[in-house]
Amino acid sequence: MKLVRSRLFTALVCLLVVAFAAWGQADVNAAKAEGKVTFYANITAIEPVLAAFASTYGFNAEYVRVATDKFIPTVLTEFQAGKLLADVVQGPLPILQILKDQGVLGSYVSPNASLYPEWALDEDGVIQLFGIEYVCILYNTELLAAHEVPTSYLDLANPKWRDKLLMPDPTVHATTISWLVALKEEVFESEADWVQWLRGIAANRPLYVASFGPTPDPIARGERVLGISMPKYIITKAPAPLGWANVTEGLFGSPRAIAIVKNPRHPEAAKLFIDFWLSDVSMKLLADKVGEYVLYEGIYPPVSGIDQTVVRPIRDLSDEEIQTWSQFFAGIFK
Amino acid sequence: MNARGWLRGAVPPRTLFVAALILVVASLTVGPVVMLLLGSFSRGLGALGTFTLAKYIAAYSDPSLPRVLLNTVLFTLGSALFSTVLGTFLAYLSVRTNIPLKRAFSILPLIPMMFPHVLFAAAWIILLNPTNGILNQWLRVLLGTSWGPLNIYSLGGMIFLEGLLDLPVTFMVISPALYSFDISLEEASRVSGASNVRTLMKITLPMLRPAILAAFMLAVIRSLAAFAVPQMIGIPGRIQVLTTYVYRVISVGWSPDYGRAAALGVIVLVSAISLILLYRYLTSASERFVTVTGKGFRPTVVNLGRLRYLFFGIVAVLFCVLIVIPALTLGYMSFLPYTVMPGSRALTLFSLANWNAVLQDRIAIRSIGNTALLAVGGATLGVLLSVFIAYVLVKTKGRATSLLDSLVFLSFSFPGLIIGVGFMWFLIRTPIYATLWALLVAYIGTYLPYGVRPLTSAFIQVHHDLEDSSRVCGAGFLGTLRRVTVPLIAPGVLSAWVLMAAMFVRELSVSAVLARPGSEVLSVQIMRYAYDGLWGRVSALGILMIGLSASLVIVANIVKGRLSSVN
Numbered sequence A: 001m002k003l004v005r006s007r008l009f010t011a012l013v014c015l016l017v018v019a020f021a022a023w024g025q026a027d028v029n030a031a032k033a034e035g036k037v038t039f040y041a042n043i044t045a046i047e048p049v050l051a052a053f054a055s056t057y058g059f060n061a062e063y064v065r066v067a068t069d070k071f072i073p074t075v076l077t078e079f080q081a082g083k084l085l086a087d088v089v090q091g092p093l094p095i096l097q098i099l100k101d102q103g104v105l106g107s108y109v110s111p112n113a114s115l116y117p118e119w120a121l122d123e124d125g126v127i128q129l130f131g132i133e134y135v136c137i138l139y140n141t142e143l144l145a146a147h148e149v150p151t152s153y154l155d156l157a158n159p160k161w162r163d164k165l166l167m168p169d170p171t172v173h174a175t176t177i178s179w180l181v182a183l184k185e186e187v188f189e190s191e192a193d194w195v196q197w198l199r200g201i202a203a204n205r206p207l208y209v210a211s212f213g214p215t216p217d218p219i220a221r222g223e224r225v226l227g228i229s230m231p232k233y234i235i236t237k238a239p240a241p242l243g244w245a246n247v248t249e250g251l252f253g254s255p256r257a258i259a260i261v262k263n264p265r266h267p268e269a270a271k272l273f274i275d276f277w278l279s280d281v282s283m284k285l286l287a288d289k290v291g292e293y294v295l296y297e298g299i300y301p302p303v304s305g306i307d308q309t310v311v312r313p314i315r316d317l318s319d320e321e322i323q324t325w326s327q328f329f330a331g332i333f334k
Numbered sequence B: 001m002n003a004r005g006w007l008r009g010a011v012p013p014r015t016l017f018v019a020a021l022i023l024v025v026a027s028l029t030v031g032p033v034v035m036l037l038l039g040s041f042s043r044g045l046g047a048l049g050t051f052t053l054a055k056y057i058a059a060y061s062d063p064s065l066p067r068v069l070l071n072t073v074l075f076t077l078g079s080a081l082f083s084t085v086l087g088t089f090l091a092y093l094s095v096r097t098n099i100p101l102k103r104a105f106s107i108l109p110l111i112p113m114m115f116p117h118v119l120f121a122a123a124w125i126i127l128l129n130p131t132n133g134i135l136n137q138w139l140r141v142l143l144g145t146s147w148g149p150l151n152i153y154s155l156g157g158m159i160f161l162e163g164l165l166d167l168p169v170t171f172m173v174i175s176p177a178l179y180s181f182d183i184s185l186e187e188a189s190r191v192s193g194a195s196n197v198r199t200l201m202k203i204t205l206p207m208l209r210p211a212i213l214a215a216f217m218l219a220v221i222r223s224l225a226a227f228a229v230p231q232m233i234g235i236p237g238r239i240q241v242l243t244t245y246v247y248r249v250i251s252v253g254w255s256p257d258y259g260r261a262a263a264l265g266v267i268v269l270v271s272a273i274s275l276i277l278l279y280r281y282l283t284s285a286s287e288r289f290v291t292v293t294g295k296g297f298r299p300t301v302v303n304l305g306r307l308r309y310l311f312f313g314i315v316a317v318l319f320c321v322l323i324v325i326p327a328l329t330l331g332y333m334s335f336l337p338y339t340v341m342p343g344s345r346a347l348t349l350f351s352l353a354n355w356n357a358v359l360q361d362r363i364a365i366r367s368i369g370n371t372a373l374l375a376v377g378g379a380t381l382g383v384l385l386s387v388f389i390a391y392v393l394v395k396t397k398g399r400a401t402s403l404l405d406s407l408v409f410l411s412f413s414f415p416g417l418i419i420g421v422g423f424m425w426f427l428i429r430t431p432i433y434a435t436l437w438a439l440l441v442a443y444i445g446t447y448l449p450y451g452v453r454p455l456t457s458a459f460i461q462v463h464h465d466l467e468d469s470s471r472v473c474g475a476g477f478l479g480t481l482r483r484v485t486v487p488l489i490a491p492g493v494l495s496a497w498v499l500m501a502a503m504f505v506r507e508l509s510v511s512a513v514l515a516r517p518g519s520e521v522l523s524v525q526i527m528r529y530a531y532d533g534l535w536g537r538v539s540a541l542g543i544l545m546i547g548l549s550a551s552l553v554i555v556a557n558i559v560k561g562r563l564s565s566v567n
Helices: A002-024 A028-034 A047-057 A068-080 A094-102 A111-115 A153-157 A174-186 A190-203 A215-220 A269-277 A280-290 A319-332 B004-010 B013-040 B054-060 B065-096 B100-116 B117-128 B134-143 B155-179 B184-191 B196-207 B207-226 B227-237 B243-253 B258-282 B305-333 B344-349 B352-357 B361-393 B399-413 B415-425 B436-460 B464-472 B477-488 B488-508 B522-531 B537-564
Strands: A034-040 A060-065 A090-094 A127-139 A164-170 A208-209 A226-229 A242-244 A251-260 A311-313
Touching: A002 B117, A002 B196, A028 A034, A028 A047, A028 B352, A034 A068, A034 A269, A047 A060, A047 A269, A060 B522, A068 A090, A068 B243, A068 B415, A090 A094, A090 A269, A094 A251, A094 B243, A094 B399, A127 A174, A127 A311, A127 B477, A153 A190, A153 A208, A174 A251, A190 A319, A208 B227, A215 A226, A215 A242, A242 A319, A251 A269, A269 A280, A269 B054, A280 B117, A280 B488, B004 B207, B013 B258, B013 B361, B013 B399, B013 B415, B013 B436, B013 B477, B054 B207, B054 B258, B065 B100, B065 B155, B065 B196, B065 B207, B065 B243, B065 B415, B100 B155, B100 B305, B100 B488, B100 B537, B117 B134, B117 B227, B117 B305, B117 B522, B117 B537, B155 B207, B155 B227, B155 B305, B155 B436, B155 B488, B196 B207, B207 B243, B207 B258, B207 B399, B207 B436, B227 B243, B243 B415, B258 B399, B258 B415, B305 B537, B352 B361, B361 B399, B361 B436, B361 B477, B361 B488, B361 B522, B361 B537, B399 B415, B415 B436, B436 B488, B464 B477, B488 B522, B488 B537, B522 B537
Parallel strands: A034 A060, A034 A090, A164 A208, A164 A226, A251 A311
Antiparallel strands: A090 A251, A127 A226, A127 A242, A127 A251
């Protein structure tokens, strides 16, 4: 009897999930009638996904690349004036969390959400995580022999890297600040060890750049031998002599998120776009062409060894925390 | 008598005209600045909130600010001085002397204006980074050192690059003044026994004071707002100036406080307005600078003798540094998948992949059309407005003109990083938001000084006798302006047009915030590629951008050549 009851319960849950998904699912014909979808995003180089969407459904996803520092002001200003052009927004999780708190986002659970880890969807069905902006030690494969490649983050403080290291400015770049703080929490046993490690890196006089975008070029052309960067550049910069250090601690990064806005101008097209974005076709394109680390099970970027490592999402830092750590780093990385 | 009749009778037409002009300029420039100032006094992240001084206290109590301000002063004055001296030198050589290939030299200084600044800086990093910069490697072989010897990541490097990038502005402001130069004063000097050099120092340069000051002032304000060089050179060199400091304020955290950034921008605004007042004071006796009278004004050519080849050599080297090296670097990078040092390996990697990617990008193609439209339409409307403004500034004195002069600089004086947000806060309340019209309005509102300054210095040189004669012959105000004054300052009009058009082609700070689907522009597309470090595509699109600017400059120069020629 107990078994029958349990099976009945499971069947009911499955039915509800299917019904919920079917209720929320995009109406393709209605989406086509709407004719377009506008997508504000922080992620770059996604043209292959947009092209695939257009060729599949016969209408365009209009992509507006909004820089991180202008994301909140742009979306909030438009929203508050009743002129939000975006139907779908994509950005780092903390940005979408702020937009959610401000009431900008709507709720939509794509049928494809089930293909992602359970923790990738927030409890209200508003924000869906689909990838991790993973950070690594990137190095020049021609200037560094295999045995010299760091095997741990701790190696970055080794004085042998003096004037050979590069990183985004740790007093300004929010993702780097969050990443360094995540290492404190995930890798180091004590804060004192972590601070000592930071001082070691600072003593190596790293070359600072504004963000991750400018990190791979100085490494590829040998201005610096290694740096804190992203493995995706091995794909987008191919055949540049770039490799990533497969460190024992694994990789960390900020989660990438996507959501529909509240009362979008093109509601069905927006749902259809999110469905497509979360599909295997789209995620494979993101992994293969852009080198993104996606959360879709079984899809990995074609970066050697990346499927064998652990890539973990880092904790969101609030603005206050980022500012506090920024000032703290300013005292170390002078 | 109806209201219009009363207005006509009671208020002189000139006053009405000035009032109307103030209204037009204010509608273009005041809105975004007011929104930013409101934001700086408001709690929260938007433009409107409850009153607070907290953002000013936070902005100005930072102990690192004095150091930032000192760096800013050194960087700004250094690069403005460098570009003004260089601009005057080149303008004089190309307009007034018999240096070989002088026609080419009148166009070449404009080319850096067409380069996307990030690419210009990137090219010089490849050449002069202290680790493996190409020029440094050659110098090391020569000097036998193991590091450096030159370091682009320094204040000197920043001043050098920014000075070169500001050169077109100073050249474009000073050269029209030299075209419209009365020779009688110089002839009098020579008749009195003065040498060419003494005549230059005692007569020519002092007479050019309004133009030189205008050029210096524009260069100072441009350097104050410069971001590409401080970001690409200053951050690695750990040299923070005001723009990178503002960038830090808006970058640390996910929800940037543009109000606090605007509080910092007030320093720049106050500096710019002080400069305008200083300029007006220094050129207040404008009669002293009149060089175009009814007596004929074609300037003579100064014979440099044997020195012409020496100067030619100096200028040729300068142009190699300024144009050939960055242009070659740009072309070279556009054929490579990533930045590779020149050599046999690079040759094996050459391909058209970047060009194919750019030319197949439908948004990139659309952005070329939009950019061309904005450059031609915006520069034409901007210059038309600038002619009226400059005329009023020169020919009318009083508080109203001082107000007009300050209004012209209002949006331009705010750091570019934040003025775009000011325009967004302002234009969101209008129906033109998210259209090309919004960009057009924001471009003209922000870059009006590029039209007004060269025209002001040109108008100063035109004696009022010429206009009086026209009026005596029955022509009205507009008729005199159209038939007499503007043709006399045609080189200045074209300089202003070229400056504005080229600026609009490259404009990023406003476009990055206001461009939306359908109103994309080239600079935003370039930044999209640059964010991902796709320098090959950045270079390919940058070359298309330079091609567009070059076409505009060539057309303008053909027109200029027909309107004025130097004997």
